[in-house]
Structures are given as structure tokens and as C-alpha cells.
Amino acid sequence: MKKMSKLLLFVLALFVFTTACGAQAGPESFDMDLGGESDGAVDLAGFEMIYEFGSNESDGLVDENVLGFVPDSQFADLAKARLNEVENDFNCKIKLNYNSTQRCHTFISLSYAGVFMCDVISGISDMWADAARAGMLVGLSDLEEYIDYKDEEKWGSRSILEVVYYENDLYGLIPMGWPELNHSSFGYPLAVNEDIVSVLAQTDPREFVENGEWTWAKFRECLANYTYMEGSETRYYGLSAHWPYYTEMFIRSNGDSLVYKEADGSYSYGFTTPTAIAAMEEARAIWHTDLSHTIKSAMSDTVEQTIDDFVNGDTVMCVAPTGYLYGQDARISLNVDNFGILPWPYGPNSSPEHIFGIMENNNYCIAFSSLSSNTEASAMIINALYEPLPGFETEEEIKGYMEHNFFFDPRDCDVFFRMYLNQEYNYFHYNMRTQYIGFMEQTSRTITQHLESTADVVNEIFTEDIMPSVRGIEAVWGSYGD
Numbered sequence: 336m337k338k339m340s341k342l343l344l345f346v347l348a349l350f351v352f353t354t355a356c357g358a359q360a361g362p363e364s365f366d367m368d369l370g371g372e373s374d375g376a377v378d379l380a381g382f383e384m385i386y387e388f389g390s391n392e393s394d395g396l397v398d399e400n401v402l403g404f405v406p407d408s409q410f411a412d413l414a415k416a417r418l419n420e421v422e423n424d425f426n427c428k429i430k431l432n433y434n435s436t437q438r439c440h441t442f443i444s445l446s447y448a449g450v451f452m453c454d455v456i457s458g459i460s461d462m463w464a465d466a467a468r469a470g471m472l473v474g475l476s477d478l479e480e481y482i483d484y485k486d487e488e489k490w491g492s493r494s495i496l497e498v499v500y501y502e503n504d505l506y507g508l509i510p511m512g513w514p515e516l517n518h519s520s521f522g523y524p525l526a527v528n529e530d531i532v533s534v535l536a537q538t539d540p541r542e543f544v545e546n547g548e549w550t551w552a553k554f555r556e557c558l559a560n561y562t563y564m565e566g567s568e569t570r571y572y573g574l575s576a577h578w579p580y581y582t583e584m585f586i587r588s589n590g591d592s593l594v595y596k597e598a599d600g601s602y603s604y605g606f607t608t609p610t611a612i613a614a615m616e617e618a619r620a621i622w623h624t625d626l627s628h629t630i631k632s633a634m635s636d637t638v639e640q641t642i643d644d645f646v647n648g649d650t651v652m653c654v655a656p657t658g659y660l661y662g663q664d665a666r667i668s669l670n671v672d673n674f675g676i677l678p679w680p681y682g683p684n685s686s687p688e689h690i691f692g693i694m695e696n697n698n699y700c701i702a703f704s705s706l707s708s709n710t711e712a713s714a715m716i717i718n719a720l721y722e723p724l725p726g727f728e729t730e731e732e733i734k735g736y737m738e739h740n741f742f743f744d745p746r747d748c749d750v751f752f753r754m755y756l757n758q759e760y761n762y763f764h765y766n767m768r769t770q771y772i773g774f775m776e777q778t779s780r781t782i783t784q785h786l787e788s789t790a791d792v793v794n795e796i797f798t799e800d801i802m803p804s805v806r807g808i809e810a811v812w813g814s815y816g817d
Contacts (some may be wrong), residue, residue, distance in 0.1 A: 388456035460700035461764035467506035500807030512723035547687035561651035573629035585618035589682030632746030692754035
């Protein structure tokens with residue numbers, strides 16, 4: 336199937352190459368003095384950088400946004416001012432093309448055909464993993480003189496960017512210093528309706544987290560205590576959840592990671608350990624048997640349905656992708672008067688410090704086209720463009736803004752950022768997640784039987800798709816996971 340997909344993509348590329356209208360078959364190259372000064376900055380001699388900016392259609396940002404921010408908002412105004420500032424200081428022009436994320440597919444097909452579309456592109460990160468493999472992107476090590484890609488506070492930590500490392504380099508960046516954009520692309524905290532907790536005369540579960548008591552056992556207690564019957568009807572359920580998200584978090588809650596580093600420095604698939612199997616058994620037992628009556632969601636429910644059940648007051652907790660906490664589809668923060676944020680409960684082989692998140696895709700990952708006429712100039716422009724915005728120069732200032740605008744308690748913000756900064760990439764793009772969460776659907780098999788049934792596929796994905804990223808991180812940083 337993978338080979339057939341690549342063949343179809345190649346055929347599409349040939350079609351695009353022969354039919355594309357108005358696209359250049361390679362940009363015109365020219366020289367400029369990168370050392371010249373203009374108003375204290377480098378003079379780029381009027382260079383026009385074409386910046387393709389993709390946004391999720393569901394976010395409502397395709398036609399109307401300023402570098403991902405809602406028009407006329409505080410951040411949109413700051414971004415607009417920064418655009419003008421960079422153009423003036425560098426004597427350059429930034430031509431922004433706003434499109435849906437589908438335009439990322441167009442970039443790949445055009446690039447396959449050798450047709451130039453843009454100098455820089457921003458979009459969903461897994462697109463750039465494939466583009467890097469095909470040689471469509473410039474490795475950041477080639478641009479290190481112009482952009483400090485190892486500045487993790489500005490451009491993203493190695494774990495957050497794991498999706499865009501490949502073999503010997505890094506091929507994408509995330510604007511870490513721009514609030515909201517980077518924080519809407521990870522999962523999956525537990526949101527809790529604090530008003531319903533009070534109505535049920537239950538302890539605020541934040542206290543369990545604070546006291547180091549947020550264990551699997553305590554989670555079970557809460558699910559039972561939050562489920563409330565009125566006659567024969569369930570008035571409140573303990574939980575709503577999109578089952579893959581629920582399962583992803585549970586698997587890691589006993590201290591395991593997808594990539595396991597052996598003592599001898601080699602790597603292996605991490606979800607075959609006794610601790611991972613115990614976590615899978617706990618996840619399945621709660622959902623399908625022991626506490627199934629406390630969970631409103633069915634296996635067939637969409638993410639949106641599970642969020643709406645929480646927003647409508649039918650459930651006390653929900654597994655919450657962060658894009659629903661704020662931003663264009665902020666259903667939770669716009670509709671729930673008082674919610675809290677909890678990390679995932681930890682297992683018996685883990686500890687209260689094990690607070691983590693999952694990165695499936697980042698929606699605003701920046702990459703440089705190998706067909707650009709001047710990637711050095713583009714790197715300089717992007718580096719200047721994504722300097723921290725005024726008033727948000729430090730992590731404390733960004734955290735303070737988020738705490739004031741989106742959370743009801745400082746503890747919520749603390750958990751949110753600890754999860755954000757300790758993300759693990761799930762290799763969703765390469766179908767790895769499907770393999771390790773499948774035990775939830777295959778209830779007729781034991782966990783061990785499921786692992787055995789997927790072993791060949793898992794090993795192939797691990798070898799062909801995961802290890803190239805691991806080697807990329809090792810090449811850039813000297814080690815992986817340290």
C-alpha cells in the first residue's frame with residue numbers, strides 16, 4: 336500500500352508538472368550583498384520572499400488571518416507590525432499566500448516535478464517529514480549562519496520537532512515564542528468541570544495532583560464518584576473521550592516511551608515491556624468492563640462529539656485536545672464557566688513527576704524549499720520575523736498571558752506547560768499509533784496476542800520511519816533522549 340501511494344504521488348507530480356500554469360520551472364537565481372547594511376540590518380536588495388502559509392480549514396483561518404492570528408486581535412496587530420518592520424529593516428518584500436493546509440500537498444507535488452512554488456512554507460509538520468526524505472527541503476544545518484536552529488526556546492525542542500528530523504539534519508521549525516500558535520497542537524490533558532465537582536460535593540481533583548496522589552486508583556475513584564444517577568438515567572458521566580487519545584495517554588502513564596534506548600546505546604520499540612502491557616490492561620479494563628458505565632463515549636464517537644458532551648455538562652471530565660481549549664474552536668473555554676486541567680494519572684511503576692503530552696502534528700511548522708533562489712535571505716527574514724513579540728519576550732510572560740486569559744487556576748497553567756514541554760511524538764503519520772492502540776478494538780485477544788500480531792508491521796515502521804528521525808536527532812545533538 337505504501338509503495339502504491341508513492342507511485343500515485345509520482346504520477347500526480349508528473350501531471351502537475353505538465354499542466355501547472357503560471358508556476359516557474361525553477362526560480363531565477365541572483366546575487367545580493369548579504370553583508371550590506373540598511374537601517375542597522377542587512378540589505379537584501381529588494382528580495383521578495385514568497386511565504387506560503389497553510390491553516391486548518393476547521394480553524395476558520397484560511398482566508399482571514401495574520402500569520403495564524405485572528406484579524407484585529409492583539410497578536411495579529413503585533414504580527415502585522417513585525418512584518419512591516421522586517422520589510423523595512425531588511426529592504427525586502429514578504430509575499431504571503433494564505434491557503435488551507437491542502438496547499439501543503441500541492442507544494443509536495445510541485446516540488447516532485449521541480450516546479451518552484453515558494454521560498455518558505457508553514458503548515459502541518461508531517462508533510463515536511465516526507466518532503467525532507469525526497470530532498471524538497473533545505474536542512475537547517477546549511478542555514479546555521481543565518482538562523483540559530485538549536486535555540487530550543489525560539490524554535491522548538493528536539494522532542495517537539497522529532498517529526499521533522501531525518502537521517503542527518505533538522506528540516507523544520509516551530510515559532511515557540513509566538514503564543515497560541517504552538518500551544519494548540521498537542522494533547523491530551525484531562526479537562527474537569529469544577530462546578531459539577533462542587534455540586535457533587537467532591538474534592539477538587541487538582542488537590543490530588545498537587546499532593547502526588549493522582550494515581551490510576553484515584554482516577555478510578557473519581558470516575559465512580561463523578562457518575563451520578565437520577566432515577567434510571569445517568570445525569571453525569573465521569574468521562575467523555577475519543578478512545579485513541581485516551582489510549583495513547585494511558586499507554587505512557589506507567590513510565591514507558593515509544594522509543595526505548597537500550598543500555599548499549601541501541602534502540603527498540605518501547606511498548607512491549609511489562610509496564611506498558613500493564614498500562615494497556617488498565618486502559619482496556621476501565622473502558623470496556625470495570626468502569627464502562629462511567630464513560631459516556633462510544634468507540635464510534637468523533638472527537639467533536641466527546642468535547643460537546645463535556646461542554647453540554649453531560650460529563651465531569653474529558654480528554655481534551657488543546658485546540659479546543661482556546662483559539663478558533665475554543666469550545667471548552669468559551670462554553671464551560673469553570674474548568675480545571677489535569678495531567679494523566681500515573682501508574683504504579685511511575686511517579687507524580689511523570690507529566691507528559693503527545694505530539695501528533697504541529698499546525699505551524701516552517702520549512703525552507705530547496706528550489707528557492709535564496710534560502711540564506713529567506714532564513715534571515717524568518718529569523719527576524721519570529722523574534723519574540725513585544726511584551727512576550729520570555730517564557731514567564733507567555734505563561735502569564737496564558738494563565739490570565741485561558742485558565743482558572745495557576746495549577747492548570749503549570750500542568751499545561753509541563754505537558755507541553757514534555758511531549759512525545761507518536762509517529763501518527765507512519766501509522767505507528769494504529770498498531771499500538773489497536774488492542775482496544777481487539778478485545779477478543781490478550782494484550783500479548785495483539786502485540787505478537789502487529790510485531791512485523793511495528794518492526795518495519797520502527798526501522799524505516801522512526802530510526803531515521805532518531806538518527807537525525809543524534810546527528811544534530813550528538814545523542815537521542817538525553
